[in-house]
Amino acid sequence: MFAQKGVELIQELERAKDFLPPFNEDGVRQVLEEMRALFEENQRDASSAVAGESEYITSVHIRHCALERNKRCLMAYLYNRLERIKEHRWHFGSVLPADIKANICEPEAQFFIKYNKSLAAYMKSIGEGSYSLDLTQNLKPPKNLYIQVKCITEFGEFETEDGDIVVLKKNSLHLLPRVQCELLIAQGILEHVS
């Protein structure tokens, strides 16, 4: 049956709802091969249909349908992966963990870098003078400048904006400026204790 491989690609994404599965290069190639075969057959049949054998038109229609379907599957596969990569930028910060990086292919990595750049350029462009607005900060309205946090991983030394060095050891409690620990909390290194 037509377009089986394409749907398999999509189902792979559907099953992996909250993470990015490895780029299925093999699957994509198989779909492209199927498309090429369909396309060549269609070319042949279309030329004989032009030559007068009109019953071939139906076969061309059916194959074209399959081509469109395959195309839609591939496009949706690539597009949805990019959407997920974008989402990762907001949650993991500008550097992805190594095991996620291993799952994206080279063009996707380039996209990530470009996305990073344009996001940074945009954040720099808003705000006056040397101040730029970090859009990933203060996703929830802040109530205090300082918050109490508990370190839940062995992180090591962390330099705050005013030059102090805090050693973040596992299970240690700190009172830190909210601005500086928000990303660390989102990344699961610190825990907000209220």
Added chain:
Amino acid sequence: MAARFLEDYLSLNPWRKQIILSNYYDREMIISFVAVDHFGRLPKRYSPNYFSIEDIVLQDVRVSCKFEVSVPKLGMLDQSADDQDLKQGSKVELPFWMVPTLHAKKVITFEIPRHYKVNYRQILQADSIVVDLHKWGPYFYDLGHHVANLDLKDSIDIKKSLVQTLLNRLRHIMDMSQHSTHHETVHLIANLDELERKLFAVGQLSYRSYKEWVRRESSKINTAALVASHRKRKFAEVTV
């Protein structure tokens, strides 16, 4: 066309605007649904677009069709015959995504999936709340919408029945979502269609964030959900 697409893919340009625009189709807003993406946000309107994963998956169901004309060289569609050509009148199970085009060109006649037929519509009319819609096709409403759009003589009736069913069931779904914590969810959503599950999830989310606000926890910063699940998976890998 395939060649062009191949070119686009290789030069990493598949996101060209004109392709996206020419293929992006809006469904008419007959049933005004809401949908949630996989991070729980609510887009403003519901229209499965060209890239919608769900829309692609749900169109993969098989429909029994009968060919009205003979098709040369495509005998492989009918697995019970080993002819090279497909004869006129042969009955074949085709995936749903083929149906709209071929139906419009009068190549095939098809049988509408049984859950949208008159007797099933009568069941829904009698009492839609007890029906296990998940069994009737996990994407009951969305597929029904596609079927009804095929310009059949039942189209209007199917559309009316879909809207009425959702209206009847919605109140119950909303009610459940406002009175359940996440522990009991599995039983509650067992007989809900995928769309209804999304609605349920939205209701539950709003209830939970209300609770959070009452406990004054809404200003607490949490680990991002994506990061948390990533860690869990990593942890599972290490322990295995």
